Amino acid sequence: MRQILSIGGITACIIAVLGFWLAHKSKAALEPGILTAQITTLAAGWESQNMPASGRVVNIIINDAQTGFPADKPDKKDSGGKASGSQTLLESETLPLADKPPVLKSALVWFKRTFLRKTISAGANNSLAESLGNIPNAVTWTHKGFETASEEEMALELTKAVIKAADAGAEVNIITQGVSAAPALQAVRKLKGADRKGGIIAVGKLLALDMNKPTLQKINPAHFGKFSRPGNLKELVNIWRSPSPPHRMMIELFSQNHNGTWFHAAELFPEIGLRIINPPEPTATAAEQDMLKFVKALIKQTTVIEEVMDNLAQAAKAKAELRKAAIASRALAARADEKEMTVDAEPPDSTSRIKSGRLKEDMTRVTACNWYDARKYCKGKGGLPTVNELKDMRQAECTGGERADTCDKVYWSAETRGVNIARVVNFSNNIVFPATKRGTSFPFRCAR
Numbered sequence: 001m002r003q004i005l006s007i008g009g010i011t012a013c014i015i016a017v018l019g020f021w022l023a024h025k026s027k028a029a030l031e032p033g034i035l036t037a038q039i040t041t042l043a044a045g046w047e048s049q050n051m052p053a054s055g056r057v058v059n060i061i062i063n064d065a066q067t068g069f070p071a072d073k074p075d076k077k078d079s080g081g082k083a084s085g086s087q088t089l090l091e092s093e094t095l096p097l098a099d100k101p102p103v104l105k106s107a108l109v110w111f112k113r114t115f116l117r118k119t120i121s122a123g124a125n126n127s128l129a130e131s132l133g134n135i136p137n138a139v140t141w142t143h144k145g146f147e148t149a150s151e152e153e154m155a156l157e158l159t160k161a162v163i164k165a166a167d168a169g170a171e172v173n174i175i176t177q178g179v180s181a182a183p184a185l186q187a188v189r190k191l192k193g194a195d196r197k198g199g200i201i202a203v204g205k206l207l208a209l210d211m212n213k214p215t216l217q218k219i220n221p222a223h224f225g226k227f228s229r230p231g232n233l234k235e236l237v238n239i240w241r242s243p244s245p246p247h248r249m250m251i252e253l254f255s256q257n258h259n260g261t262w263f264h265a266a267e268l269f270p271e272i273g274l275r276i277i278n279p280p281e282p283t284a285t286a287a288e289q290d291m292l293k294f295v296k297a298l299i300k301q302t303t304v305i306e307e308v309m310d311n312l313a314q315a316a317k318a319k320a321e322l323r324k325a326a327i328a329s330r331a332l333a334a335r336a337d338e339k340e341m342t343v344d345a346e347p348p349d350s351t352s353r354i355k356s357g358r359l360k361e362d363m364t365r366v367t368a369c370n371w372y373d374a375r376k377y378c379k380g381k382g383g384l385p386t387v388n389e390l391k392d393m394r395q396a397e398c399t400g401g402e403r404a405d406t407c408d409k410v411y412w413s414a415e416t417r418g419v420n421i422a423r424v425v426n427f428s429n430n431i432v433f434p435a436t437k438r439g440t441s442f443p444f445r446c447a448r
Helices: 002-028 034-048 103-116 127-131 151-167 178-190 213-219 265-272 288-300 305-336 361-365 371-378 387-398
Strands: 057-064 138-143 171-177 203-209 233-241 249-254 259-264 410-417 421-426 431-436
Touching: 002 103, 034 057, 034 138, 034 151, 057 151, 057 178, 138 151, 151 171, 151 178, 171 178, 171 288, 178 203, 178 213, 178 233, 203 288, 233 288, 249 265, 259 265, 265 288, 371 410, 387 410, 387 421
Parallel strands: 057 138, 057 171, 171 203, 203 233
Antiparallel strands: 233 249, 249 259, 410 421, 421 431
């Protein structure tokens, strides 16, 4: 009996020592950090090129090898040919990736991670990382759920990476896929209030694909039960396709002025010049590749999505005002020359009402048209004004007790962003926001 106990004790010791050694080796796979090593290389390049701090940015891409990029799912049709299901707040539902795996599977994942892990990388990048590979200064980490690293270990690596980027004087953006949004948010929260070299450590944008607020709360209720945007994160944008028919792409925004505002991608994409399937149907589903373009636009452009959201909030009011303006402009045109001018319900050119030159310059203030027609009319008349020139006009006409009929209008400017976008100025609140050049109608006025 003693001999059996002795053999058992020796075996237990051997197993314990072996387990300790394997656990130590598995933990050592966390060092050196997969992200921090890439950022160190970026920083060395910046230093050798004397890159100013204003040009330094790190775009961290975290993608899950267990979560393939969501495939296009066309809207399901009922017998009447209409999309089945309706878009309500219930569509902001928990995604399947938040479901707890079986106990046996969870135990196996823990065992592999604790004793058999050789690296925290799942190997080659998946389709998401490859699709976003041309984003400048991108560092990538492809993981495999929480098998290659636990939620806490991923949060620690991301914390180190953000600190490393801050030490190099770089702005940081993070793009996550699936469950990696949870450790990314934890990392940002851990750094709230921390400073390096006299500056606060902050993250510009966190774009979380295949994620929304209810899913985060289910993944980690202790950490995300009372959900809020960390103060050192400028914008959190969750992007997902609803699992309920008709599987529309949804976007959820947390920023300084928006606490979980959500909307269809089909509402947003036309505002920034991106295509949607089956336009102009209001229930059209966004194309998958265009969602990638949307992510790239948010990363590359300095314009924050909040500006576009404010644009959408003004859209209904602007459309109503434009209808009134169109009616008023036609009435003025008819009075200006009843014999020579006719009023068409649908004029062949959106500036035809003022092309004759018989109307006063003030007519352009209420005539709505796209950016190209506005620019064409103002050619030779000083051109379209810049944003600052429009703001000067607003200052003269809508402040200091002045209240002209222009003060509730939105006007085109000459300033553009890329091929499809121009900037407009809202005279009612002095907000500048982007709009599509061809697909949007606004009043205009020529530079003085």
